[in-house]
Amino acid sequence: MKEGGTDVEAFLGACDSLRGHYESLCEHLVVVLMPVRGVDASAWLKWLGRAVEKAKSVHVRLVVLEDARTLVLEPLAEVQPERVVTIPAKLEMGRALEELSQEAGHLDTPGGKFRELFVRLGNAATKEDVEKVERLGAQAVAVAAGQGLYSLVVTAHFVMGGALLGAGRPREAWEHYRQAEAAAGESEAKGEPQGAQLRLKSRMAQGAARVTAQEYPQAAKLYEETAPLARELKDARMELECWRMASWCCEVAREVERAWAHGQRAWEVGRAMDAGTRETSTLPYVGEALVRLSHERQGARAVRAMESEVESVLGNDWRPETPAAGGQPG
Template sequence: MANAIERRLEQVRAIWNGFATDPEARLLIWRCDLDERRMIDMLVELETEPAGAATPDVFLTLRSAFLKPEEHAKTLLQELTDQFDRSRQDLIAANLNADWQPPDPAQPDGVRLLKALDSFHRFYADGMELLAIYLSPERIADPAGWRQWLERLARVDLNASIRFMVTDALDTPLLDGLQTSAPDRVRSVEPALDMSAAVEELARSEGADGPAKTLRCGLAAVASAAAKKNPRAAEKAAAGALAVAKTQGWVDQEVVIHMALGAARIGAGEIDKSADSYRDAIVAARRATEAAHPAGAKLEVATGMGLGSALVAGSRWPEAARVYEAVTPLAEKAHDATMKLESLRMAAWCHEQATADADAWRCGLRALAAGEAMPAEQRASSTLPWVGQSLLRLVGRQVSPGEQEAQLRARLDTAMGEGWEGRLEPGAATS
């Protein structure tokens, strides 16, 4: 009997099959939340592996960032070619022809990309019905350009065996109304998978009865109530889970429950109550540390960052800044360089929102120093670029930034490499 996740995967597959059998459709837009997107990603991953495939279609995922509309087709073609080159030996090992090559490079990029997809499908037509291209850009620098680019793509006169699909976030949609601009070619669906209910069902159905299962079900119920923005239901579920955790002496799980309730209350807009939950989590984390729990130090860091997020949600900037600064020594104690950088970055940002530029500058420089002390590979995936952006913004407000700005830029370029500002994404600076 299929479990809750498997049934939802079948729902996703059924939506795809309906789109695939529509002879006019070319572009499928999945309007979904983050958990639903994970199910779509799972479908693509399973259909990419021959052992897990349940449709006659072949899926290819292209993740190139959308930076400039006029360059995107060329970037996608390069990614497609690179993917194929990496898979040649696997094709040969599977006794498949690995001789496919992209078409004439003298053609315009957009034409060449579409011809490449068409030729790829024809080359391997015996092994697929449709070639499904999942466009999942790791970054979209130009949302309006992305929408226009997809609209043009949907209108291209292309082999019906080539299909495209994308996801669009329900809470921050970029593609609203795109279907009406090309109703014959674009299909937009909301899978409505109710993933929070799936998690609850899994928690109830798996494992032997006992305290651990009861606790797991309680946490799943908190998450489900949070997704439905029902704080009273979240409180009821959290109370039951806490009773189990206290009876069993699971202080680390007390922390988890308080934080889950805090997140649910933030989502419901109950900022004061959310902050209370995170303060309860901080108390429990301290008890874990006092009891020599191995995760105690990291729990103290996580709970402090959680309280800061609640205060940020309530625009309580000075208080949030103090909380984030207090997390820094905890992160040092936990030997967590990433959270040390992040606590200082958020402290700087909150001070800046409170127009306390001197304190913002002080914390920003400490964040930069924390980033510089990281190993290069860890620094490359950190939030240090937003620290740099903030510092440049602050120094730029001085009457004569001059030499100080030049020195700061040189230091930032040394830490992150020239062109680091190109890695900045709108909306990512405070989370």
């Protein structure tokens, strides 16, 4: 970089030098620019504008990807149309991933077979082709289970369960999550550290399927029985969520006292959290439910007392702005 030069000039000079060094191998050098997340967007656009303005070499091209829904860079193309060209990519990512998998080879090995099946499984799920998801998923499960790769069995069952939930078939989704739990148990029995965590996730997914099917008593029981596992794993957020959802399911089923007891347990878990964990938990929804249940049980005076307790932990502006996951009872 020459003395007094700018960072843009230094960057373009390096590009020219690199292209010149490999001139015998390539006619053009294409540099793909990808800004780090969180950078000042306006500063980035100004820098890019200066780079486009100062670029001289016809053999160096700059490529910047942007979201076609926002077109943040379009003003730059309008100001310098002779230097900036916009080209819609129109990529089929699903097909591209399948091609990459095939090019990676080893399709005659268990690992290669599973990779290929899983890529196709994900594409089928994206297209909401449930029948294809179930067929490919069953094949993926067979390959992974045959190698004792139970964490991969869990993953395949989760894709199938998610597709069935999206298709409005929660009972079938629940069966896949149940099988995922069984595979997670096998992983845990082998001493794999992720086994217990996968079992917890599988049980939470079963609960979601039960709720979607409006099987509230069964869902409440499942969440109750899952809370000790979350506590054993020292996952306070999930322990809170187990008791919160157990409470919510009981409330929907008009079991007010049981809902209150579970809500209190969720509240105590939340109170014991450190501030950072509490901020990313669903504790405000627990508070909202307890206020609601206080009115149901004892009237307005109990509501004021409960609100005061919630404020002492979460502050005055504690009420959640959006409905809780799983909804709220009517």
